[in-house]
Every structure is written in structure tokens, then in C-alpha cells.
Amino acid sequence: MPNIGGSFKALAFALSLGVAACGGGTTDTSESLRRGISANPDSVDPHKVSSQWENIVIGDMFTGLFTDGADATPVLGMAKSYEISDDALTWTFKLKDAKWSDGVPVTAQDFEFAFRRILTPETASQYASMLFLIKNSQEFYEGEVGADELGVKAIDDKTFEIQLNYPAPYLPGILKHYTSFPVPKHAIEEFGDDWTDPENIVVNGPYKLVQFRTGDFLRSVANPEFAGAEDLCFKEVIYYPYDDLDAIERYIQTGRLDINNAFDGQKTEELKEKFPGWVRTAPTLQLTYYSFNTDLEMFQDLRVRNALAMALDRDFMVNEVLTAGYQPAYSFVPPGTANYNGGAQVYWADWSLERRQEEARTLLKEAGYGPDNPLEFEYSYRSTDDNPRVAPAVQSSWMEIADWVKPEILQKETQVQYALLRQGDFQIGDGAWVADFNDPKNFLYLLESATGVMNYGNYNSPEYDALMAQSDRERDLDARAELLRQAEQTMLDDMAVIPMWFAVSKNLVDPSLTGFIDNADDVHRSRYICRDE
Structure with missing residues (x-):
């Protein structure tokens, strides 16, 4: 970089x-x-x-x-x-x-x-x-x-x-x-x-x-x-477009592949034993996050967005389901990004899961949901990488808020999922972002109102846009970093998206x-x- x-x-x-x-x-x-x-x-x-x-x-x-x-x-x-x-x-x-x-x-x-x-x-x-x-x-x-x-x-x-x-x-x-x-x-x-x-x-x-x-x-x-x-x-x-991670193992065994850009993170140790020297992981500037379709009335309510975001058991997903080295995300810009000291995070980042789920239940009740008015929504996710295994844990976390929270999980082929996100044809949608260049701007620009289809949930905040524009004009890197931190805090306070985890790269070579x-x-x-x- x-x-x-x-x-x-x-x-x-x-x-x-x-x-x-x-x-x-x-x-x-x-x-x-x-x-x-x-x-x-x-x-x-x-x-x-x-x-x-x-x-x-x-x-x-x-x-x-x-x-x-x-x-x-x-x-x-x-x-x-x-x-x-x-x-x-x-x-x-x-x-x-x-x-x-x-x-x-x-x-x-x-x-x-x-x-x-x-x-x-x-x-x-x-x-x-x-x-x-x-x-x-x-x-x-x-x-x-x-x-x-x-x-x-x-x-x-x-x-x-x-x-x-x-x-x-x-x-x-x-x-x-x-x-x-x-x-x-x-x-x-x-x-x-x-x-x-x-x-x-x-x-x-x-x-x-x-x-x-x-x-x-x-x-x-x-x-x-x-x-x-x-x-x-x-x-x-x-180049072979393989999304079946089990099939990829067979292709390596039969000498059909030299490199693959993903593997089943839960099988890391097994793969190391099965294919000595092949497993490559490294820190990377990558975030998995979920977008709300804010064209839907239920997700226009900040209480609903906060409730669903805070109730997710990221620690379980990272420690029990995902690849070693993943970190729970309570902010949007990955740690280690150049020209940035971080500091922004969701207000409930240090709460216990029990407290977060209790607060989520309270927020949803305040928003008018309950046994007579259940919260029903769809969560769609990518078919590649570890996402299919994470999805049931996501669903379980939401269902543990209350029995009247009823998420339906839908698996989509990865390229289809991204097409649906860009088209706004989703309710809550899983996606990820890998840095194109090493600067916080590359992540935070995704939530600017002028960004277009890459701003999947159509987040629109004049305050956020103004801070981003001010950071563009600031030549002092420390002052610029502070403006970007304020912008990140603004979008987190608005719960524009749900940050989930920061990833490591996973390649078989x-x-x-x-x-x-x-x-x-x-x-x-x-x-x-x-x-x-």
C-alpha cells in the first residue's frame, strides 16, 4: 500500500x-x-x-x-x-x-x-x-x-x-x-x-x-x-468459477487446481494436514457487513436496526464457525487501514450478549412488535466461503430475542446476491468489501448518498455527506482522520449497516x-x- x-x-x-x-x-x-x-x-x-x-x-x-x-x-x-x-x-x-x-x-x-x-x-x-x-x-x-x-x-x-x-x-x-x-x-x-x-x-x-x-x-x-x-x-x-468448497478439495487432489481464492475456514487445520503447505491466511482489509433495505418501512425505524444489529452473537460466529484470525466488527473501517486511527464504534460494543439481547427485545417492543405483531423479515446470504454455515447462527441470534422475531434465511449464488443488493431487491442482505486502495475513504465512501448502487441500503445522511466532503478538502492527515472518524461514528449511530467481522484472506496455493x-x-x-x- x-x-x-x-x-x-x-x-x-x-x-x-x-x-x-x-x-x-x-x-x-x-x-x-x-x-x-x-x-x-x-x-x-x-x-x-x-x-x-x-x-x-x-x-x-x-x-x-x-x-x-x-x-x-x-x-x-x-x-x-x-x-x-x-x-x-x-x-x-x-x-x-x-x-x-x-x-x-x-x-x-x-x-x-x-x-x-x-x-x-x-x-x-x-x-x-x-x-x-x-x-x-x-x-x-x-x-x-x-x-x-x-x-x-x-x-x-x-x-x-x-x-x-x-x-x-x-x-x-x-x-x-x-x-x-x-x-x-x-x-x-x-x-x-x-x-x-x-x-x-x-x-x-x-x-x-x-x-x-x-x-x-x-x-x-x-x-x-x-x-x-x-x-x-x-x-x-x-480460471475456473468454483463455489463448491468441497469440490475444490477434490480438484486439488486430482491435480486440477494450482490456486483457489477461498476455502472452508472451519476446516483450516484439516486442510493443512490434507494439503501440506497449501493453506495461506493473512491479515487483509476486508469487512463483512449486512445491509438494510431502508425502502422497507420496518427498517426505517432506528430502533429496529439497532435491535437486529446488537443481538447478533459475533463472538460465537468468529470463534466457532469462521477462520482463525477473524475479528468481530463493531465499526466499519478495518483496523490497520492507513491514515486512520479508528476510534468509532457502536455504543453497545462492550455490552454482554445477554444485555444486548435484552435491550434488543425492549427496542422492538417500543417499535410496536410483539406476539400480536411479529417482526418477520428475510435475510439473504452468499453461497460462497463460510456464509452458509454462519447463516443459521445469524438466524438463531435473532430468534433468541423473542419468539415473535421470525427471520427467514435465503441462500443465493454469490453473483446473484450482489446483483440483488445493487437492485435493492432484498430485505437484509449479506455482503463483503475488500479494499480497493488502502485508505478509510475506500470503505466510508460506500455510504455516501452519491455513491449509487454500491450504497446497497440507500443510506442518505446530509451530516455524513458533509463530513466526508470536508475530509476530502482537508490536507492535514491527522485532521482528515478525525473528520473521517466523525463520519464513521455518524453512520454507526444511524446503524446504516450491520458490521459483522473483519476477515483474513484465505487462499489455497x-x-x-x-x-x-x-x-x-x-x-x-x-x-x-x-x-x-
């Missing part, structure tokens, strides 16, 4: 150092790297995705101005250098000589086109709001200004400029994210929405998609136009592989991975 506590110039020097293309070991052109991902990608268009498993695939195919180092820290990608203005509002990038996979040069105009495209409502990007730090971006998105007033500009073929609304020392983290990837204007103009079909797709990253069999696999091969392609240890990467470095982002690009024969 970028060290944004220092000066902008020091940051620029550190990021200019870059990394080597391969993580060690021998180059073996006869092998494929076989990666299990949690679900089937909805798309491979960088502007139309939003999930971690899609990031695994797309991050192998495209490269932004910055890219992920082997440990996921931002290093220069398509940019060979950059300068930051004295007021930190203008970043000017000089581009490397690079080509798309069809041999067409990558230019500053491609980046200009890409930023305009993702910020056009017709693109329907779920992540567009993450770029609202760019000058006039929200105004452009809302149709108030034209493209020429958007703060991105191709000065010439090799010079690209970004103007910001406020200083953002974490910008390199955003510019390595798929939201900021360039897309090939010439291919999109020729093929329209079909530009991502394997026969049409054009990429600028180390691997190019050649097959996409929905629900079965995706296959990418080394892109010969990518600088350093000759150093890739694997000339082919195959063939111990013969090198270059897979555990990191807080849980990002591991295939270009760095080799097999140590």
Missing part, C-alpha cells in the same frame, strides 16, 4: 522504482496456471464489473497508469513517470511505448476515452462514483457539463493529465484499480458491446482472453505485445509456486507467479 503519510514527491520516487515481471522460479512454457475463482464473471469489461473474482481475471488482462506489484503495492504500469503540481490537484503522466494486443499503440487518448466512458451513465458502471474525486466528474456523470470539462485530458499521444477536486495522495491505489484501466477505443467502436468476446477482445496487459465458457472456465494466453511477455512463467492461465505474496489487498497477479521445479 502507498505510504501517504509522507510527501507527494517521496511517494512519486518510491512508485517509480517498479518491480520485475516474474516472482522467481523457472519459466515453463508447457504448463498452465489454473486458478479457482469464487463465481462466474458477469463481464470482462473493466468498466462493468465490481467483484473480487472478476478482478482476478481482468487484472491479468489490463494495465492502468499504475499496476499491482507482486505484493499489490502500486507501481508504475503504462506510465513511465509522473509529476504532481504544488497544490496536488494536477497529476501529469508520461506514457511508456506500449501496444494493444493487436499491435495498435496505447496512447493518452485511450485513457481519456476510458475515463469519459466509465463516467458516462449509459455505461452503467457500478464503480463510477469512486472516480468522483476527478474534477467535474460528478457533474459530467449527471449531465451538467460536457466531456471537455471533465478533468482528464490527453495533452498529446504520450502525455495524460488528471485534475482533481481535492488532493488525493491515495490516487495511485485508484489508478491501479480496474475502474481506471484503459480500454481500446478502436475495438469498442468496431464491435460495440461485443468487444469483449474472445474473438474481438483487445488488451494491454500480460494475458489475453481466448476462451470464455460461461459457468465452466475462462482461458487467457500470454499477450506477445506486452513488454516482458517473454519473462512470464506461465504462457496460459485458466500449491507450495511449488513462487511469487504469490500474501498482502492486505489479497491481490495476486498471475504475471508474478512461477513454479519452482
Whole structure:
């Protein structure tokens, strides 16, 4: 993660150092790297995705101005250098000589086109709001200004400029994210929405998609136009959308997988014994939380939201059901997040479970619920990871409030669950967030009213929005952290969502592989991975 506590110039020097293309070991052109991902990608268009498993695939195919180092820290990608203005509002990038996979040069105009495209409502990007730090971006998105007033500009073929609304020392983290990837204007103009079909797709990253069999696999091969392609240890990467964790064990036993991005946390010790050296866990900036659909009258009542949030036995779930290293969450921003000291938490964080459930019962009675008016609602959860085992414990905690609290639990395929959350088609919905960049802004922006579909419960607080806007303008990092703490406390006091737990990353990795470095982002690009024969 970028060290944004220092000066902008020091940051620029550190990021200019870059990394080597391969993580060690021998180059073996006869092998494929076989990666299990949690679900089937909805798309491979960088502007139309939003999930971690899609990031695994797309991050192998495209490269932004910055890219992920082997440990996921931002290093220069398509940019060979950059300068930051004295007021930190203008970043000017000089581009490397690079080509798309069809041999067409990558230019500053491609980046200009890409930023305009993702910020056009017709693109329907779920992540567009993450770029609202760019000058006039929200105004452009809302149709108030034209493209020429958007703060991105191709000065010439090799010079690209970004103007910001406020200083953002974490910008390199955003510019390595798929939201900021360039897309090939010439291919999109020729093929329209079909530009991502394997026969049409054009990429600028180390691997190019050649097959996409929905629900079965995706296959990418080394892109010969990518600088350093000759150093890739694997000339082919195959991605399998596996969500059956028991089946994954069989695939490993039969030699069908090299890496999987999840495993059954309750079986950690069993897996360590069964597959020596495969189990990898590490601290990560990840939060599981539940969203209320506040369009529903029952969840417009703060007493109901607080009651359901405080009654959950997080300690049991973390200690008895989930993976070792998980922590109960009584705040929203994960501990260890850069530029933040924390301090915000729900008012009942230190209460005993017995006291919390008693208070929950009282709050629900005050809200008008009881034997003659039971509280009935649905809780939907993702089918992957440990969620199916946690769901009965969640249901049990709520039912222990009183026999007139009647939750129904519904399992959904993970990609379906997120689609329902974005559509507002849920009552209480389980979801998780993994940091895109190491700063509290990346978590707290989810609850801003301008965020759009990623603000699943449509939380809307003028006080919260004002604090977030004030933090954007604050250049002193300590003062900024305090404003963000106040914002976090505001959303917790409103019980905008239910924080559940902070996670560790869980990967299964063939111990013969090198270059897979555990990191807080849980990002591991295939270009760095080799097999140590």
C-alpha cells in the first residue's frame, strides 16, 4: 500500500522504482496456471464489473497508469513517470511505448476515452462514483457539463493529465484499480458491446482472453505485445468459477487446481494436514457487513436496526464457525487501514450478549412488535466461503430475542446476491468489501448518498455527506482522520449497516509456486507467479 503519510514527491520516487515481471522460479512454457475463482464473471469489461473474482481475471488482462506489484503495492504500469503540481490537484503522466494486443499503440487518448466512458451513465458502471474525486466528474456523470470539462485530458499521444477536486495522495491505489484501466477505443467502436468476446477482445496487459465458457472456465494466453511477455512463467492461465468448497478439495487432489481464492475456514487445520503447505491466511482489509433495505418501512425505524444489529452473537460466529484470525466488527473501517486511527464504534460494543439481547427485545417492543405483531423479515446470504454455515447462527441470534422475531434465511449464488443488493431487491442482505486502495475513504465512501448502487441500503445522511466532503478538502492527515472518524461514528449511530467481522484472506496455493505474496489487498497477479521445479 502507498505510504501517504509522507510527501507527494517521496511517494512519486518510491512508485517509480517498479518491480520485475516474474516472482522467481523457472519459466515453463508447457504448463498452465489454473486458478479457482469464487463465481462466474458477469463481464470482462473493466468498466462493468465490481467483484473480487472478476478482478482476478481482468487484472491479468489490463494495465492502468499504475499496476499491482507482486505484493499489490502500486507501481508504475503504462506510465513511465509522473509529476504532481504544488497544490496536488494536477497529476501529469508520461506514457511508456506500449501496444494493444493487436499491435495498435496505447496512447493518452485511450485513457481519456476510458475515463469519459466509465463516467458516462449509459455505461452503467457500478464503480463510477469512486472516480468522483476527478474534477467535474460528478457533474459530467449527471449531465451538467460536457466531456471537455471533465478533468482528464490527453495533452498529446504520450502525455495524460488528471485534475482533481481535492488532493488525493491515495490516487495511485485508484489508478491501479480496474475502474481506471484503459480500454481500446478502436475495438469498442468496431464491435460495440461485443468487444469483449474472445474473438474481438483487445488488451494491454500480460494475458489475453481466448476462451470464455460461461459457468465452466475462462482461458487467457500470454499477450506477445506486452513488454516482458517473454519473462512470464506461465504462457496460459485458466480460471475456473468454483463455489463448491468441497469440490475444490477434490480438484486439488486430482491435480486440477494450482490456486483457489477461498476455502472452508472451519476446516483450516484439516486442510493443512490434507494439503501440506497449501493453506495461506493473512491479515487483509476486508469487512463483512449486512445491509438494510431502508425502502422497507420496518427498517426505517432506528430502533429496529439497532435491535437486529446488537443481538447478533459475533463472538460465537468468529470463534466457532469462521477462520482463525477473524475479528468481530463493531465499526466499519478495518483496523490497520492507513491514515486512520479508528476510534468509532457502536455504543453497545462492550455490552454482554445477554444485555444486548435484552435491550434488543425492549427496542422492538417500543417499535410496536410483539406476539400480536411479529417482526418477520428475510435475510439473504452468499453461497460462497463460510456464509452458509454462519447463516443459521445469524438466524438463531435473532430468534433468541423473542419468539415473535421470525427471520427467514435465503441462500443465493454469490453473483446473484450482489446483483440483488445493487437492485435493492432484498430485505437484509449479506455482503463483503475488500479494499480497493488502502485508505478509510475506500470503505466510508460506500455510504455516501452519491455513491449509487454500491450504497446497497440507500443510506442518505446530509451530516455524513458533509463530513466526508470536508475530509476530502482537508490536507492535514491527522485532521482528515478525525473528520473521517466523525463520519464513521455518524453512520454507526444511524446503524446504516450491520458490521459483522473483519476477515483474513484465505487462499489455497500449491507450495511449488513462487511469487504469490500474501498482502492486505489479497491481490495476486498471475504475471508474478512461477513454479519452482
